[in-house]
Amino acid sequence: MIGKDKIFSTFEKVAASSKADETEIVFIGNDTGLTRYANSTIHQNVHENNATILFRAVRGKKIGVASTNSLALNDLKATLKNAIEISKYQKDNKHFPGLPGPENYAKIDTYFESTAGFRPNDRARLVKKMFYRSNRRKFTMAGAFATGEGEIAVFNTNGVRCYQQVTGSSLNVIAMSDSSSGYASGMSRDVNNIDPVALADIAVEKAYKAKKPKPLKEGEYEVILEPAAVAEAMEWTNYIAFGSKTFEEKTSFVAHNLGKKIMDESITIYDDGNDLSGIAIPFDFEGVPKKKVVFVDKGVPKGVVYDRISANRMGTKSTGHALPAINSGEGAVALNLFMAPGNKTREEMLKSMDRGILVTRFHYINGFIDTPKAVLTGMTRDGTFWVENGEIKHGIKNLRFTDSIIRAFSNVKGISKDVKLIPSWWDAVGCLAVPAIHLGSFKFTGTTDF
C-alpha cells in the first residue's frame, strides 16, 4: 500500500507542471493473490502487485487520456505530457462540462486487516480443509479463492482529493461426482466472513442430490432461481439496460418503458455504492459521490446511471457512476447492483412449488439477442433439480433457457428474504446483492447431454 499522503503529494508535483486547463489523475492500485484449484489440488497460485495511473488532460472542451503503470516521477510526467499532446489532436466534446470540484463523500470503512494479511499459506490451509469435505463423498473440487488489498484515488486540479483503501475476498467452489456437480460461492471485504468449509458442504450436498440426472423436455416451467442464477441474469440485464449508453442508444428496455408497469410489483432493482452490505466505495472515477439510483421500482422502470458527460448530454446530473477515463466510451455503469428482498425463505418457496425446476446457477448467458425486450439465453449448470409437491425429487440434465427477463419477472410467486452477495462474472470491481426468486413461468428452449 502506498498511502493517501504519498499518492497525493506525488500527484501535486506532477500536476504542478501541467499545461492543461484542468488535469485529472486517477490511481488504481492492487496487491492481490488468487489460489485456483481443480481435481482437488492447487494448480494455479498467483500474486500480482500492480497499479494503473490514468491522466485526463483537458484543454477547453478537448480531452486527452493516457495511462501508465509506473509511479516513477519521470514516467508520470511523461504520461501527463502524452495526455496533453493527445488533447491537441482531439475534437471539442460539446457535452463535456469540465472536471468536477470537491464534494462531501460518505465515510465508510472498506479495509480489513484480516483480509490484507491473508497469505498463500492461509488460502492453501483452508482449501485443503475443503478437499477433506469432498473426499468423504469421493467427489473432487474445483474453484478459486482470492484475497487482496487495493487503493483508489481521484485527484484533480479543481481540488478533488478522493481516497479509499479497500480489501476484498471471494471464493467459488464446485464439487464434482462422476455424473453431477454442485456450486457455492462467497464474497466479502472481510475474509473472516467467508466460511470455506460451509461453502464446500453446500457444493457437496448439491452434487450428491444431483447425481444421475434425468433428462427433461424443453418447455415452459415454474422455476426457483437461487441467488447465483439471479445474479447472472441481473448482470446481463444491467449490461444491456441500466447504463447511460444503452439508454441513449435506445437499445435498453428502460428507454422504451419509463413509467410503465412492466414487471411484478415485487421487483425493485437499484444501485447503491454506499451500502456496506455490497462492495461499497463512496465515489466514482471522476470523484463524484455515488448516489442511489433505482432502475426498477415496484415493477416500473425509473431511470439509469450517468457520468458527467452523459448526464450533461441528457440534461441531468451525474449519479456518480463514471468508469475510468480510459473506458469513457462505454458511458456510466452500475457496479453495486441490488435486488430488493421479499419475505419468504427458500424452503417456503420450495414447499409452494407443485411441479417445477430449481436452478443453482446459469452459464454463459448472453443478452444481445433482442435488447429492447431484454431477451436472455443461457444454460443451467452445477445443480439443476426437478421439484414436485414441494420437494426436490432428483437432479435433471442441464437446460438452455431463452426468455425475456421482463416477461419472466412479470410473473413472480415469491422472493426470498435472504440476500446473497455475488461477485460479478467479468469485472473484478463489480458485485450483485440478490435474493432467490420464484417465477411462475420460465422458457427452456433446449437440452444437453449432461
Added chain:
Amino acid sequence: MKDKLANTLDWLKGKSVDYADCRYVRKETESIRVTDGTVDTLNREVNVGVGIRVLYDGAWGFAAIASTKEGDIKKTANKALQIARASATTKKVAVKLAEQEAFKDHYKSKFTKDPFAVPLDEKMGLLLEICDKLKTDDRIKTASGSMDFFKYNKIFCSTEGAVIEQDLLESGGGYEAISYDGNDVQKRSYPNSHRGDFATRGYEFIESLKLLDHVDRVREEAIQLLTAESCPDTIKDIIICGSQMALQVHESCGHPSELDRVLGTEISLAGGSFMQIDGLNKLKYGSDIVNIYADATVEGGLGTFGYDDEGVKAQRAPIIKNGLHVGYQTSRETAPVIGQRSNGTMRADGWNRIPLIRMTNINLEPGTWELKDLIADTDDGIFFDANKSWSIDDQRLNFQFGVECAWEIKKGKLGKMYKNPLYTAMTPKFWNACDAICNKNHWHVWGVPNCGKGEPMQTAHVAHGTSPARFRKIKVGVSK
C-alpha cells in the same frame, strides 16, 4: 533487462527450484473510438512489468510486479517461490514438463506501416467521416467506429537457458450503425461486429479493410432490418458467413480442444469439454470435409507469434482431420498426458498473468465451393451474417448463436431479410451436418481480440481462418 532476468533465474537455481521462467512485457496500446461525431475515447497506455513462474517440489507459484528494478524482481521471485511451497501442500502428483529445446532468438512480426506513427488526425478523421456518412438518415440513432493498436516487446528467459525476445504489432478497427424507428432497434456492422476485424499487422491492415466502401450498405441494411420479418421458428438448411463461422469454430472447436480445459482445470469458470481424451482418434467430430488446425504460423493472424509464453516455437497442429478428432492445443505440462510434446499454445495476456492454453489461429480449412454456387445449390434455407449473440454449455455441446441479419434462400436465390435470427444445435451433430465449405477465395483469418479465460480473467487475442459453410437441417429462430 535480459541480464536482470538471468540474474534472477540464477538466484532461483540456487534455491533448488525444479524450473523457473521470467517474462518481461512492455505493452503499448492506442485506442480511438468515435460516436456520433464525438471522439469519446482517445487514449494511449503503457504497461510494463515482470512475471515469474516457479516450479518447486512439483508445484507452481507465480508472482508479478510492475517494476523493472532488479531488487524488485528478485523479491517477486522469492514470493513466487513461497507461493509454490504453499501449492505443494495439496500436491497429488508432481508437475512434469515435456522436453523443450531452449531457443535463443529474436522474432519480429511483419508490418509495413507503424500505426503509432500514423497521425491521430488521419485515424480520427477516417472514423469521423464514416460516422457522418452513416448518420445521413435520421433512422440511424447511433453511429460509432473504433481503432485499436497494440505493440509488445516481450523477453522470455528460463532456467533451461531459453532467451527469446519478441516484438509484435497488432491493428484492428470497424464500425456499427444502430437504427431506431420509434419502435424497434437494430444494428449492422463492418467488417465484423464487436469492434471489427484485427490482425498482427500494421496500419496497412486498416487500409486493406476499405472501411468507407461499405458505409452505404451498412446504413441501408440497418434501416431495412427495422421492418424485416422475424426469423421463423423452424428447421432449415443454413449457410453461415465467414465471420460467424469464426465464432462458431471459436466456441465449438477452439475452446473444447484446449487440453487444460479437457483435464478439468478450467471447470470452475468457463467449464470443461466434451472432447475427452478417450475420444482422441475415435470421436467423429464432423463430416469428412471438416478439417481444423491450430496454426500459429499463418502470416498476419491475430494468433500468430514466434514463440509461446513457455518458449515453444509457433507451429501448425491438426485438431480435426477429415472429421475425426485427432489433436489438442497443448502445453509443456499437459502434452505428456497424451504422450506428446507441447504444440506451443501457452500465452498470458500480460506480464501479470500466468500463461494458459490459448487458441492461436484455429482455422477451418477451405473447401471447394464458390459462395454463389453454394447459394444456388440450396433449395430452402437461410443465410446467416455477422455475430450478435453467443452462448454454449459448460461442456461445449449445446450452443445458440444470434446474428445481426439473415436472408431467406429460396430455390437457389437470396430472398427477404430476417431480423433477430438465431440458430442452435449440439456441436458434433452440427459439424456432422456440414456438407459444403467455400473455397480459398472466400477464406479469411478473422481476428478475435476478446477471448476470455482463467481466474483472474485473461483476455487473449486469437483468430480463425474460415469461409462460409452450409449445414443441413438446423433448428433456427428460437428467440420467441
